[in-house]
Amino acid sequence: MxxxxxxxxxxxxxxxxxxxxxxxxxNGCVKMHDVIRDTAIQIAESEDGFWVKAGCGLKGWRPRGLHAGCTAISLMRNEIRKLPEEELVCPHLQILLLNRNDDLDEIPEKFIQKLNELRLLDLSDTSISVLPQSFSLLTNLQALYLDSRKKFIDISIVGKLKKLEILSMRNCPGSGGLSRSGYESPEERVLPREIGHLTNLRILDVNRSWARASVSGVVTIPSKVISKLHKLEELYMVYCGFEEANIFDELAGLSNLKIVQLGISDAKYIPNNVEAKPDWDYFYISIVSRRDSAAYKTGDHNSRSLFFRGVTMSTLPDWFINAVTKKTEKLEYECCRGMSDILMEYDHGRLHKLKHLTVSGHFLDSYVYMTELMNTTRRVQKGSVFENLEELHLISLIHLEELCVGELQPGSLSNLKVLHMFCCLILKNVSKFVQRLPNLEKLDLNWMDELEYVFGCEGFEPEQSKLREMHLLGPNLVKKICSGPAPRVMFQSLKSLTIYRCELLRSLFACDVAQCLFQLEDLLVEQCPLLGTVIEVVNNEKTVLPKLKNLALRKLPMLYGASGTVDIECPSLEHLIVVDCPQFSFSTSSNYSESLESMNHVSFSTSASDYFGSTNPVQLNDFQMYQFLRGRTSGFQL
The missing domain is CATH 4.10.910 (30s ribosomal protein s13; domain 2)
Known part of the structure; x- marks a missing residue:
């Protein structure tokens, strides 16, 4: 596969x-232009025996144009409620797509009994709850899709389809009655043991969303069923019930299994030893501390990912470390008590291939999850760490005081491209850590109450910087982005800058730093009530931002109030958004809803072009551009 x-x-x-x-x-999808689609259908119908009536609003079976030589029928995305009682005479039919006919609730016994050559059948997003006995006559069926149906379906008869290679029941419902409280009570449904007869099965997908599992119940796979599927290559069973104590023994014995996705409720269900060491190419394994949590997640086919809630590497057996965590490229921790710092996790889990790391606490939880992200003084092993890490996300670590205690070995974090911090409320300083990341491209600092500045003089000058995006979102205590003589090299590649809700900020940059912003293209400044200037003016000379194309200024009541003149010149300016900035004659209404409405009206301003020295016609208050600039950040706290 x-x-x-x-x-x-x-x-x-x-x-x-x-x-x-x-x-x-x-993600994982493509689009086709209507003209290309219609042409493809026309060619397929004329040359290859396709009969396509997808999305035509059909309310019933209309066989006009259907002939016995058809090899594929698509009636997906219609409103068909009933199928004919008589046989469908298409002896060469290989593909039948009936998915997304929501009210279709039955397949008549005779309808499919002569479809011996059928290879693929899709009944997803229908209300079918019973498969007819004639289903067993589909002896050449290789792929059966029963995803996202309204009702639970008994698939015992599917066990007779010996050539079946793909069985998908993604978001298959359980059945819930009403509890004494009057709410729906999720009920467990068990897949039939006949599934174990499908010895040619290569893909089994019973993944479910948390929303579906919490409302419609859990679908359970009996023990010693999975282990019979010797040709199985891909297994998806997140939010699926099973005997957790035995599941890894069953999976480890499947030598052809290459892709695994599952969720378990406790690391204790991972055995200390397994008879055969698994060799999975891709996996997504969620381990959460309680069954009723919404924390289970799913990944894509090419994922090598782990999600831990309440779990640390020290609780995992050695075979799991070798088979899984050593290959892991994406790791998410959530509310993991007992984690001292991420260096310990790196060493225990041998996380040399890790590319994406997320560590989350909870801003309402009084438990102190972590005060130091990394502490090299406690580390026993030597050598660089996180040498392949590309993204680091720190979320709601409300007790975090230090990013790194001690010195990291050369090569550590050398490939980090994205640093995102949100709700790290007492962290005051990030500059020493940030300025030692030679390949950092995006810096996103959001809701850091005690942050005082971003860059500073840390006793060394970085040789290079690839920083292209910086987003500083309050509330915070930032009075200046740079404290003291900041390294100019940090700004030479900067293309996009967002400053939001920095309530103590009076200017963005000193003149000498601003002269390094020659690559800056996008600038959004919003809700900074004390901001008087963009650049600290020296000798009344304007700072030229030669490549700035898009400038958004919103809710800046003091901007240019003292000087009365703009301090930047933007010869390439194309879009200007000005809301509630009283010093500008072209500022829109201070009423936010009125401003949004007025932004939908496209206009060009000669005065705005002259004001900022642009050689282009400047478009005023383009709301789509405003949304684009805002959408680059991790999110605004309003």
Whole structure:
């Protein structure tokens, strides 16, 4: 299946390069232009025996144009409620797509009994709750999709389909009655043991969302069923019930298994030893401290990820470290008590391949999760750490006082590109840590109450900086972004800067630092009530920001109030958003809702071009541009 998926990826890339497919906003999906789609359908219907009536609003079965030579039928995304009682005479049919006909609740007994050549059947997003006995006649069926249906379905008869390779029941519902309190009571549903007869099965997907599991109940796989599926290559069973004490023994015995996704409620269910060491290429394993938590998560097919809630590396057996954590590329900790610092986790888990790390506490939890992110003085092992880490996210670590105690070895964090900190309420200083990250590209500091400055003189000058984006969002105590003579090299690659709700800030930069902002393209400054100037003016000379294209200023009542003149010159300026800045004649209404409404009206201002020295016509108050600039950050605290 991994090889087949690789072929699909190559074909999709070729089609995108040929402009026959387009990128989609949804991960793992592509888009097709209507004209290309219609042409493809026309060719398929005329040459390959396809009959496509997808999304046509059909309320019933209309066989006009259907002929016995059809090899594929697509009736997906319609409103069909009933299928014909008589046989479907298409002896060469290989693909039948009936998914997303929400009210379709039955497959008549005779309808499918002559479809011996059928390879793929999709009944997802329907109300079908019973499979007919004639289902057993689909002896060549290889892929069956029963995702996201309204009702639980008994699939015992599926066990007779010996050639089945793919069985997908993603978001399959359980069945819930009403409890004494009047609320729906989730009920456990057990998949039939006949699933174990599917000895050619290569993919089994019973992943579920937390919302579906909490409302419609848990679907459970009986013990000693998974272990019979010797050809299984991919298994997805997050939010699925099973005997946790035995699951890893069953999985470890499947020599062909390459992709695993599952969630367990406690690390104690991972045995100290397994008979066969698994060799999984990709995995997403959630270990949370309680069953009713919404913390289980799922990953994509190519994920090597772990999610821990209340778990640390020291609780995991050695075989798991070797088979899983050594390969892990993405790791998320949430509310993990007993973690002293992340260096201990790195050494215990042998996390040399880790690329993404998230450590989260809870801002309402009084437990002290961590006061020091890293402490090299306690570390026994030597050598660099997190040498492949690309993203570090620190969330709601409300007791964090230090990012690093002691000196890291050369090469540590050398590939870190993104540093995101949110709700680290008592951390005062980040400059020493940040200025030692040679490949940092994005710095996002959000809601750090005690933060006093971002960059400072730390006794050394960085040789280079790749910092392209910086987002500083309050509340905080920042009076100046730079404290003292800051290293200019930190700003030479900066392209996007966001300053929000820094209530003590009076100016953004000193003149000497501002002269290094020659790559800056986007600047958003918002809700800084004391901000008087963008740049500290020297000798009444304006600072030129040669590449600044997009400038947004909002709720800055003191800006240029004292000097009365602008301190920056922006020859490349194209978009200007000014809201509630009284010193500007083209500022919009102070009423926020009125401002948003007025921003939908596109206008150009010659006075704005002259004001900032732009050689371009300057577009005023483009709300889409405002949203774009805001959307680059981790989120605004309003």
């Amino acid at each position: 991994v090889e087949a998926r690789g072929i699909v990826v190559s074909v999709v890339k070729y089609l995108k390069d040929s402009s026959l497919l387009m990128d989609s906003e949804k």
